[in-house]
Amino acid sequence: MTSRRSTLITGVGELLTCDDTHEGGALAPLSDAAVVVEDGVIAWVGPRADAPTTTDAKVDLDGRALVPGFVDSHAHLVFAGDRAAEFAARMAGESYDGGGIGVTVAATRGASDDDLRTLLAARVAEMRAQGTTTVEIKSGYGLTVADEARALRLAREVTPETTYLGAHVVPAEYRDDRAGYVALVTGEMLTACAPHARWIDVFCEPASPHAFTEDESREVLRAGIAAGLLPRVHGNQLGAGPGVRLAVEVGAASVDHCTFLGADDVAALAGSDTVATLLPGVEFSTRSPYPEAGALLDAGVSIALATDCNPGTCYSSSIPFFIALAVREMGLTPAQAVHAATAGGAKALRRNDIGRIAIGARADLTVLDAPSHQHLAYRPGVPIARVLDLS
Incomplete structure (x- = not known):
């Protein structure tokens, strides 16, 4: 039996899930958040204080914003x-x-x-x-x-x-x-x-x-x-x-x-x-x-x-x-x-496994070199967005 590899993404200054099933709504950002990824799939989303600590790896975004890819x-x-x-x-x-x-x-x-x-x-x-x-x-x-x-x-x-x-x-x-x-x-x-x-x-x-x-x-x-x-x-x-x-x-x-x-x-x-x-x-x-x-x-x-x-x-x-x-x-x-x-x-594209940060979705994630998603419009033409590499 093969073990599953898990990664804790922590230090998320702002998390925009774009998940219509999220308790706070798809457009409600979470502050000081964390995400756990297991074998390329999102396994947990929530406040950093409640995040699991027994993961194989850890990535600290140091206050950067995270959005779906x-x-x-x-x-x-x-x-x-x-x-x-x-x-x-x-x-x-x-x-x-x-x-x-x-x-x-x-x-x-x-x-x-x-x-x-x-x-x-x-x-x-x-x-x-x-x-x-x-x-x-x-x-x-x-x-x-x-x-x-x-x-x-x-x-x-x-x-x-x-x-x-x-x-x-x-x-x-x-x-x-x-x-x-x-x-x-x-x-x-x-x-x-x-x-x-x-x-x-x-x-x-x-x-x-x-x-x-x-x-x-x-x-x-x-x-x-x-x-x-x-x-x-x-x-x-x-x-x-x-x-x-x-x-x-x-x-x-x-x-x-x-x-x-x-x-x-x-x-x-x-x-x-x-x-x-x-x-x-x-x-x-x-x-x-x-x-x-x-x-x-x-x-x-x-x-x-x-x-x-x-x-x-x-x-x-x-x-x-x-x-x-x-x-x-x-x-x-x-x-x-x-x-x-x-x-x-x-x-x-009639897909529900992408485009949102939710349990069960693919861990296709984009990190912003900025504290919030608003900077995508606030700083046009500045390369602040990049795919988060968890390999």
Whole structure:
């Protein structure tokens, strides 16, 4: 019989559990707290004075704050190439309609497996250095059967949360045969990609000539569901549209962006289990209006915060920066923003083992070089968050 290894994390100046079952509430911080971890799982949480003392190891945080590891539930990390010039053009006044994705597709198709693997590893390491412990990774920059399957195979090497996004945009070679590309996405490409994916996604934006209509998007999602994949949706990013309605219709775990929402969209989300995943880095990088996250919470909508790290509309992997944006621009308190980036992201991935500090959850923990979680918004751009290494 093997013994279990235990570690006492003590000297926690402030503990924000983000656990909805916690006696004081998910957003109520605990002062002078401690946590016990056994074999990578949280075994005890409470005041330091009551903490068990017979553990194998001890880590003293010396008054630092502890929060759940950030859960980034929307990222595009398998790509090659650079679109800095596109960003500069947007800052000079050009609008975004999704067309720049084709530039990344060309660069990614031309990259080797080793090149993509190296780039992917560097991006994941960059996220972990800022406190992210779980990341969802989409395909979508290959748009051929072989390239989409390759992207998912590489993503699966670093995360179980992989998403088939063959329906990112219609590639140039199918510009005059949209129906043919939808048939490929729902047929041969899906067959090749499904073994490497947990999720299926679609860019449902009728306002863009490059993305997919409501009917096309529904066809893509239904095919993925029939193949055993779980649905999520890119929706309501470029304008009002059917994305939210479609996501709720098919029981999607999340609808992501939600930049332009009407009253009917908010009501549909509030009456569903679909999470509104908000991506403030995109608004920052495209000069679009920020969603009213605080109002969504008031209406009973579940929200998540994620990076949408990608080469075109948000080349940033910093959850702490987006927590600061959510507080400054979207009407959230610091605690609400941290909850959205942890427990909210976990819900968007339909996970209950991450995103909270609670008995039985994974010991995915982020320590702040600060006395409270409020410093994530108070000190934007300062690298105060890091994953707590208990190895």
